[in-house]
Amino acid sequence: MHTVIDKLTWRYATKKFDATKTVSDEKLERIIEAIRLTPTSSGLQPFELLVISNPAIRAKIQAVAWNQAQITEASHLLVFAAWDDITKDRVDMMFDLTNEVRGFKNEGWENYRRQLLDIVAARGTEGNYQAAARQAYIGLGVALTAAAFEEVDATPMEGFDPEAVDEILDLKSKNLRSVIILPIGYRASEGDWLVNLKKVRRSRSNFVTEIK
């Protein structure tokens, strides 16, 4: 049980969490760090992560998310929130950080910054948000894998009212928009209708085309 395939086979969209079990700080930090290390387009990291243990806040989110019990019964709720726009300030923040971390300014990199600034200016707010939201899903793929390596269960959810969640978490003031929520914790020993059902995926031949 040490390969990515084993871990992805083990995991499933947990329907019933054990509300008495908490993910340790050590495991939580490793999952967070994996998400932070997620590669993104042009290195922009155009999303942020909210890690919510607060029960009252989670109850409010549950109420605008089809009342899905995992939101409050899991150990923590992760919220992936994408930039609502890719502004000049945000691009500059990441390019300046890159220069600072690497300790030098490079003409090729500065040309690329200008090129990217032209692209995001032309694409407009909604197009930039959509591009940012896609990057958050790379983070989700990494998060699900990282959680499985920690033997932590995780249930990705798109079924919630994003504007209501933005309101609850005051994301608008941070120029963020909620994209995915992910309860993490431990499966309950009873009461999960999905846990013993077979995982369903299309066959390799219906999913993969090789061009040799």
Add this chain to the structure above:
Amino acid sequence: MHTVIDKLTWRYATKKFDATKTVSDEKLERIIEAIRLTPTSSGLQPFELLVISNPAIRAKIQAVAWNQAQITEASHLLVFAAWDDITKDRVDMMFDLTNEVRGFKNEGWENYRRQLLDIVAARGTEGNYQAAARQAYIGLGVALTAAAFEEVDATPMEGFDPEAVDEILDLKSKNLRSVIILPIGYRASEGDWLVNLKKVRRSRSNFVTEIK
């Protein structure tokens, strides 16, 4: 070097591949299998994977992708192609497959099928394509992690003309649209400007908010 964090720290967006090195079938199959196992919204798997080793096809793609040399110099090119729409037929295909694999029909699941069919009918073609494309990015996150566990380098690319790639790969006839391309292979021992530069990520405090 066995944790997800180690693997994500090791990987980088390889700028110069060693064109003489080929990813073994065994490693390639494990990366493909990880992508196939990627969890997706409602279990739809609304994307497919093309695995291209053919040099002439890759040269054509390179020509419509800012001439990025990794496309032809890497061992293989993976193309993530999302469904151009989430049609009734496609939803039914996955729900029927689920019933077949699990060996029974379940009223709750059938209710959910009807609910989902209403959602995708209301959302329309472009909205459904955008939703499908996001799911492909979960696959990308898993692919990057799985490749790193195989010590295979990978360079995600959005910088290509999707309509031209769709044309080259005849994706329109399969009702697919190219979303991300991912050359995989082995970094060259020389000539990669990025390999020795520090990885840049926002600090934990600029990326994570905890609500306790």
